[in-house]
Amino acid sequence: xxxxxxxxxxxxxxxxxxxxxxxxxxxxxxxxxxxxxxxxxxxxxxxxxxxxxxxxxxxxxxxxxxxxxxxxxxxxxxxxxxxxxxxxxxxxxxxxxxxxxxxxxxxxxxxxxxxxxxxxxxxxxxxxxxxxxxxxxxxxxxxxxxxxxxxxxxxxxxxxxxxxxxxxxxxxxxxxxxxxxxxxxxxxxxxxxxxxxxxxxxxxxxxxxxxxxxxxxxxxxxxxxxxxxxxxxxxxxxxxxxxxxxxxxxxxxxxxxxxxxxxxxxxxxxxxxxxxxxxxxxxxxxxxxxxxxxxxxxxxxxxxxxxxxxxxxxxxxxxxxxxxxxxxxxxxxxxxxxxxxxxxxxxxxxxxxxxxxxxxxxxxxxxxxxxxxxxxxxxxxxxxxxxxxxx
Numbered sequence: 001x002x003x004x005x006x007x008x009x010x011x012x013x014x015x016x017x018x019x020x021x022x023x024x025x026x027x028x029x030x031x032x033x034x035x036x037x038x039x040x041x042x043x044x045x046x047x048x049x050x051x052x053x054x055x056x057x058x059x060x061x062x063x064x065x066x067x068x069x070x071x072x073x074x075x076x077x078x079x080x081x082x083x084x085x086x087x088x089x090x091x092x093x094x095x096x097x098x099x100x101x102x103x104x105x106x107x108x109x110x111x112x113x114x115x116x117x118x119x120x121x122x123x124x125x126x127x128x129x130x131x132x133x134x135x136x137x138x139x140x141x142x143x144x145x146x147x148x149x150x151x152x153x154x155x156x157x158x159x160x161x162x163x164x165x166x167x168x169x170x171x172x173x174x175x176x177x178x179x180x181x182x183x184x185x186x187x188x189x190x191x192x193x194x195x196x197x198x199x200x201x202x203x204x205x206x207x208x209x210x211x212x213x214x215x216x217x218x219x220x221x222x223x224x225x226x227x228x229x230x231x232x233x234x235x236x237x238x239x240x241x242x243x244x245x246x247x248x249x250x251x252x253x254x255x256x257x258x259x260x261x262x263x264x265x266x267x268x269x270x271x272x273x274x275x276x277x278x279x280x281x282x283x284x285x286x287x288x289x290x291x292x293x294x295x296x297x298x299x300x301x302x303x304x305x306x307x308x309x310x311x312x313x314x315x316x317x318x319x320x321x322x323x324x325x326x327x328x329x330x331x332x333x334x335x336x337x338x339x340x341x342x343x344x345x346x347x348x349x350x351x352x353x354x355x356x357x358x359x360x361x362x363x364x365x366x367x368x369x370x371x372x373x374x375x376x377x378x379x380x381x382x383x384x385x386x387x388x389x390x391x
């Protein structure tokens with residue numbers, strides 16, 4: 001049961017967010033993702049938007065060289081190229097010339113523990129307890145997305161020019177193919193920046209209601225050390241020395257690149273504790289700000305690890321930085337400390353700001369929740385920024 005303040009829009013935001021959490025729309029629950037989009041579509045139509053449900057596969061994307069390949073990153077996503085997916089778009093047209101604001105959010109919730117999540121996790125109630133809405137996806141980013149659904153209601157009496165466009169996409173958590181599809185739809189339907197009127201994107205990722213005009217890049221890597229079967233006491237060069245040298249090289253690389261984040265997530269290989277690991281695979285990711293392009297990091301890491309074989313799964317995301325945006329103008333600007341779909345919109349020429357409720361530290365956690373006061377504050381801030389954008 002949703003217990004909130006008396007603001008009817010706020011109540012509708014919380015009710016929708018709670019219902020989306022209970023659907024638990026993760027990658028391995030495609031029907032739940034579809035049902036979540038249909039639920040949002042119904043709410044949008046009741047709010048007066050014109051909606052479009054986009055049913056597609058990644059194989060149908062036109063931007064072939066830009067498609068992300070999450071199946072190279074994790075075999076759990078091996079069916080992702082031909083799996084049927086659902087995006088949702090909506091348009092509210094004031095009927096008068098003016099700026100266009102594209103409101104973007106993702107419906108997919110990140111999966112914890114890789115492909116181990118075969119049953120619903122315990123934390124999908126969507127209940128409000130002690131001022132918090134509980135549930136996976138509450139922070140990232142179902143309550144931010146739910147707030148965007150009611151953007152038109154927030155400013156209806158002040159919406160006298162321009163257009164609002166809503167995009168709810170899938171696959172943000174695995175690279176951004178849903179937003180690639182959304183950008184293709186926007187371009188096909190004539191919604192692209194032409195310099196005559198501002199056209200910007202707002203993504204409701206959890207920024208703690210701060211305005212973020214830049215985001216980090218994302219570079220996954222796989223490092224391979226090859227050995228041959230040989231008696232452990234007959235090794236000319238002990239494999240422990242190779243591992244030690246590799247970790248020292250990675251640590252030095254991180255320290256030499258200011259602002260670089262690095263994580264090693266898996267180490268695998270071998271079949272017998274008494275034999276050298278024939279194919280030791282170390283997998284990790286790097287995240288960087290706009291000081292480094294993905295190509296620069298790739299070249300530098302290959303050079304730093306020249307004795308080893310380095311592969312880069314095609315799930316690379318460039319860092320993003322924008323200046324001079326109209327939305328949120330005058331507010332202090334920050335950097336979003338993660339990669340997100342802002343990079344996709346930036347690639348297609350859409351100036352993008354990241355602005356949403358919740359704290360990133362609470363995202364992707366087993367006990368994920370969002371403070372109700374943060375959602376209410378976000379709705380108030382969004383309303384103020386929308387009014388100023390369409391003034």
